[in-house]
Amino acid sequence: SAVISQKPSRDICQRGTSLTIQCQVDSQVTMMFWYRQQPGQSLTLIATANQGSEATYESGFVIDKFPISRPNLTFSTLTVSNMSPEDSSIYLCSVGDLQGLSEAFFGQGTRLTVV
Amino acid sequence: AQTVTQSQPEMSVQEAETVTLSCTYDTSESDYYLFWYKQPPSRQMILVIRQEAYKQQNATENRFSVNFQKAAKSFSLKISDSQLGDAAMYFCAYRTLESYNTDKLIFGTGTRLQVFP
Numbered sequence: 609s610a611v612i613s614q615k616p617s618r619d620i621c622q623r624g625t626s627l628t629i630q631c632q633v634d635s636q637v638t639m640m641f642w643y644r645q646q647p648g649q650s651l652t653l654i655a656t657a658n659q660g661s662e663a664t665y666e667s668g669f670v671i672d673k674f675p676i677s678r679p680n681l682t683f684s685t686l687t688v689s690n691m692s693p694e695d696s697s698i699y700l701c702s703v704g705d706l707q708g709l710s711e712a713f714f715g716q717g718t719r720l721t722v723v
Numbered sequence: 724a725q726t727v728t729q730s731q732p733e734m735s736v737q738e739a740e741t742v743t744l745s746c747t748y749d750t751s752e753s754d755y756y757l758f759w760y761k762q763p764p765s766r767q768m769i770l771v772i773r774q775e776a777y778k779q780q781n782a783t784e785n786r787f788s789v790n791f792q793k794a795a796k797s798f799s800l801k802i803s804d805s806q807l808g809d810a811a812m813y814f815c816a817y818r819t820l821e822s823y824n825t826d827k828l829i830f831g832t833g834t835r836l837q838v839f840p
Contacts, residue, residue, distance in 0.1 A: 641827065650814060650830045651768075698766055702828075704818075711758060712818075712828055714768035 610635055610703055614715030621691055621722050628687045629718045631701035636681035641712070642674070645698040654699075657684045691722045725750045727817050729831035736805045737839050743790075744800045744834045746815030752776075756818040757791070758828070759800045763811040771813070774798065802836075810838045 611634040643651040655663040663676040704712040736742035759771040790799045815831040
């Protein structure tokens, strides 16, 4: 399994500002994933972060709005830029395919409220 | 593209009773994984059970079991002897095995399960 630490666990931010969310894994992983969960809804993949290359974004998500860093095999950050109230969501990081396991493991999520 | 559908936004069950949550999916692939995840109010996503598509036998984990019907593309979760701690959002998820990005999960919209004493 994997232990994933995500910071901050929650934040309230002013519109127009940016927030960087950190995700630390206790083992080396090739891929890390960032999901958004809007209030009362399911998880939607924002992007896949590979170490040493640019993140791959899903349709509807762009790098200027959600820049991602992946400096090494155990760490990633997601920045939510120029925030608006519509960005209020839970953001979760995830890793998968550890030691041949099929399931994904998740951080505890960051609850973001934009006012 | 693959899709996952959960047609029950909310379900309720009495403690110690059995409840079944529905999930259907659409795919043209023959090999894939299916999962049920639980998300309690703490927001932590917890794996409940997994099923490999190539296995005909239904997966079972203690009080949790699935009814996997590959031809019908159905993957329901049965919770037996329900406990108060089972109350949570339950998400059905699909993982492809037939592309480079094989770790990506596609989630259903979720079912909120309430458990009454």
